[in-house]
Amino acid sequence: MVGGRFSCLGSLQHLKNRFSEGYSMDLRFEPGRGDAIFAAIVAKGIPAEIVERHDTELKLRVQDASVKLWQIFSAIEDLRNKSGGSTAVSVVDEDYAAAVHTTSGGLIDDYSVSQTTLEQVPSTLRLKP
Numbered sequence: 001m002v003g004g005r006f007s008c009l010g011s012l013q014h015l016k017n018r019f020s021e022g023y024s025m026d027l028r029f030e031p032g033r034g035d036a037i038f039a040a041i042v043a044k045g046i047p048a049e050i051v052e053r054h055d056t057e058l059k060l061r062v063q064d065a066s067v068k069l070w071q072i073f074s075a076i077e078d079l080r081n082k083s084g085g086s087t088a089v090s091v092v093d094e095d096y097a098a099a100v101h102t103t104s105g106g107l108i109d110d111y112s113v114s115q116t117t118l119e120q121v122p123s124t125l126r127l128k129p
Contacts (some may be wrong), residue, residue: 023061023067023069024060024114024116025059025112026058027057027076027108029058029107029108029109033107041075045071045075046071047062049061079108
């Protein structure tokens with residue numbers, strides 16, 4: 001449904017693959033590190049934009065379709081691994097989301113990366129035949 005009108009039909013994953021762009025990132029860290037973490041991610045070639053900012057958390061969106069999931073993970077893992085630590089990774093259903101939790105380590109305590117949701121797809125969506 002777009003603007004109260006039926007626009008397309010398909011499974012959730014089919015619609016996401018066809019219409020959503022990019023990824024969402026939630027980064028959690030110690031207070032006062034947000035600016036440095038954001039600058040480091042952008043410096044690693046990830047064209048992220050801040051969606052929401054808190055003292056210990058950043059929510060970022062990457063809308064550039066040329067950015068690959070592995071590039072995002074590589075950039076974040078570089079920041080997370082600055083001083084070691086152990087890792088537990090869990091992959092969450094068909095959303096291609098992964099949550100990473102660390103016991104100790106670098107600039108980032110834990111994070112999650114997921115496809116953008118259908119709610120984040122622009123409401124001006126026009127279907128292509």
